[in-house]
Every structure is written in C-alpha cells, then in structure tokens.
Amino acid sequence: MKAIVYTEYGEPDVLHLQEVEKPSPESNEVLVRVHAVSVNYGDIIARNFKNLPAGEFNMLSLFRVFARIGFGFSRPKRTILGNTFAGEVEMVGSDVKQFKGGDQVFGYTGENMGAYAEYLSFPVDGIIAPKPSHMTYEEASAVPYGSTMALCLLRKVNIQKGQRVIVIGASGAIGSAAVQLASHYFGAEVTGVCSTQGMEYVKSLGAVRVIDYKNEDFTKNGESYDLIIDILGKGSFSKYKASLRPNGIYMPVSFKSSKLLQMIRTSVTGGKRVICALATPKQEDLRFIREFFEDRRLKPVIDQTFPLEKAAEAHRYVEAGEKKGCVVLTV
Ligand SMILES: NC(=O)c1ccc[n+]([C@@H]2O[C@H](COP(=O)([O-])OP(=O)(O)OC[C@H]3O[C@@H](n4cnc5c(N)ncnc54)[C@H](OP(=O)(O)O)[C@@H]3O)[C@@H](O)[C@H]2O)c1
Incomplete structure (x- = not known):
C-alpha cells in the first residue's frame, strides 16, 4: 500500500x-x-x-x-x-x-x-x-481530534447555561469545536478571539462576539467572563484575572509547570481559579460527539x-x- x-x-x-x-x-x-x-x-x-x-x-x-x-x-x-x-x-x-x-x-x-x-x-x-x-x-x-478534546476539556469545568465563555484561539481545531460545543451544547454565551482572517468563520460557529487579537485586547474592554479558555496558553492568570467574574475560571489548554502551580495555589485560596486539564478522549466521547454531527447541531x-x-x-x-x-x- x-x-x-x-x-x-x-x-x-x-x-x-x-x-x-x-x-x-x-x-x-x-x-x-x-x-x-x-x-x-x-x-x-x-x-x-x-x-x-x-x-x-x-x-x-x-x-x-x-x-x-x-x-x-x-x-x-x-x-x-x-x-x-x-x-x-x-x-x-x-x-x-x-x-x-x-x-x-x-x-x-x-x-x-x-x-x-x-x-x-x-x-x-x-x-x-x-x-x-x-x-x-x-x-x-x-x-475526532478537535471535538473530542474540546468536549473532554469543557466537561472538566462544568459550564452552566447562560454563562459567559471566551475562547482564545477560536479558529483552530480545538478552539472551533469549543466555540460550537460551548454555545450549542452547554448553552453558554461565547466570545471568540482569533486573527482578522478567522473572524467571519468563528462567528459562523455560534460566537455572539468575535475579537481580533491583532486589533483589540479583550482584557481592556470592560467585559467579564465565567470561563476563559486559552488554547495555546499564551496568556496568564495575572493578565486575565480582572476579566474573570467572581469564581471565574482561567483554563490554559497548553500549560507549563508555572500554570500548574497556579492551579494548586488558586484551588486553596478559592475565588477565581486556574484549571489545567488533560483531555483523555474515549470511544464514548466520539460516539457522543457523533450524534451532534449526525443531527447537524455541529458542523x-x-x-x-x-x-x-x-x-x-x-x-x-x-x-x-x-x-x-x-x-x-x-x-
Ligand atoms: N490539554 C490537553 O489535553 C491538550 C490536548 C491536545 C492539544 N493541546 C494543546 O493544544 C494546542 C493545539 O491546539 P489546536 O490543535 O486547536 O491548534 P491549532 O488548530 O493550530 O489552533 C491554534 C489557534 O490559535 C490561534 N492563535 C495563534 N496565535 C494566537 C494568539 N496570539 N492569540 C490568539 N489566538 C492565537 C490560531 O488562530 P489565528 O489564525 O486566528 O491566529 C490557531 O487557529 C497545543 O498547544 C497542544 O499542546 C492540549
């Protein structure tokens, strides 16, 4: 072959x-x-x-x-x-x-x-x-890759209907699935952050607002979120903390040991938290996701x-x- x-x-x-x-x-x-x-x-x-x-x-x-x-x-x-x-x-x-x-x-x-x-x-x-x-x-x-990863990660943070979620890196494989799942399955109000070329695309996935990171710093627009998902982990808890609502979560999907230490520290102090999680998808996750694509709720x-x-x-x-x-x- x-x-x-x-x-x-x-x-x-x-x-x-x-x-x-x-x-x-x-x-x-x-x-x-x-x-x-x-x-x-x-x-x-x-x-x-x-x-x-x-x-x-x-x-x-x-x-x-x-x-x-x-x-x-x-x-x-x-x-x-x-x-x-x-x-x-x-x-x-x-x-x-x-x-x-x-x-x-x-x-x-x-x-x-x-x-x-x-x-x-x-x-x-x-x-x-x-x-x-x-x-x-x-x-x-x-x-199979982006959707199962996004599903596993979103399940770790227990999003509630109506919560405000921002996805940084929203046009990539995990980010685009996270935007769709967070809005169409978990019922969250989702903002996507991506470069200029990806804005229309991220909007089409269900984001209510899309921010071009090359032209706008979302931490300076006065908005706040229950969950900040940072796909490439380029940001930091200290930078995003003021944009988190009380008990809000910063989830870097890519993370080094410094962010793990912040997770431990914020789990003790309570309030706004860092959650670093590993997605470990299983067959049932793909089967679960499959239903959303089968009835066209996700694309x-x-x-x-x-x-x-x-x-x-x-x-x-x-x-x-x-x-x-x-x-x-x-x-
Ligand atoms: N925690 C886990 O279990 C787990 C599992 C799998 C993968 N990962 C991690 O996830 C990452 C890969 O994710 P992926 O497969 O979704 O990657 P991807 O498809 O390459 O998407 C990454 C997106 O990030 C955007 N981006 C680049 N620079 C940015 C910036 N400065 N600000 C905001 N967005 C930016 C890019 O979009 P633009 O074109 O709009 O810039 C790109 O679409 C890797 O770092 C990997 O280690 C973690």
Missing part, C-alpha cells in the same frame, strides 16, 4: 510517499481503507520533534521528555503520521462483532498515529465509531484539502498558521 513515511525529523520535505506493507488486522481489529485524514498539531510537532526548541513545546517539559521517548530520540520510531481517519472497513478480525466489511467509520489514533496511509489496522475498543451518515470522509476526518470545518502525496505541502500550509478549522489529506 502507499503511505507517507518519514524516517528522520525535519522540515516538511522529510515526508515521502512510499510503498509499505499493508497491515493485517489482529483478532480485535478492523482493517480500514482510509479515505481522509486531517493534519493536526501533533503531526507537525512529531515530524520535527528533534529540532523543536524546548520553549516552543507548549506543554509541561516532563511531557516533552515522555514524548521524545515515545516518538524516538534521534529518529522517529513511528514512521507514519496521522492521528485521525475516516474510511471504510475492508476486513474485520475474528473476534470483531461491532463492525463488518463496508461500514463507514471515523476515529482517532492518538499518539499511535499511522493514518497517512491507504490502510490502517485499528482496535475496535479504540476511539472509533460509525461515520455520521451525511458527512463526506473529508468532513468526518476533521471531527465540521475544513479549510483546505490536499491529496495524500502532497502531505509536505499540507504541513507547510498548516505551519504558516493561517488555517481555520482543519486541513485534510485525501487518500
């Missing part, structure tokens, strides 16, 4: 189309003929891990060490990237009852990656579900599609930082 393989860390040109052995499913796995896979933050980081300066890794330094061990210190151990997929089941392992050949599915492989390929063997107890019936494969591949958002063989070009486009929603490779 064809796959995009990388055997050294580096710039997008390390991604090459190659012929590799087609996987065969274990007894509890399905063999998926992949039709589409989205290019996510994790793909970009994993492709160039060795050369990534510590300061540009947005999470705890300890995670960087674990990730380097998992992905390989000097060379990548997992040579095929891609952590979401949408496709058709071609074959099932001997113990599989949930799926049969011909079923259309979508899913999330997490740090195991492997979806930049024509075929993927995937365990049925992993994050996999029937594809929402009206969606194209391209649309479906854009759903997948694709910025651009590239054929699989143009994976390097897709990576360059994502790295340029102007995507809105997801970039998808079609296989």
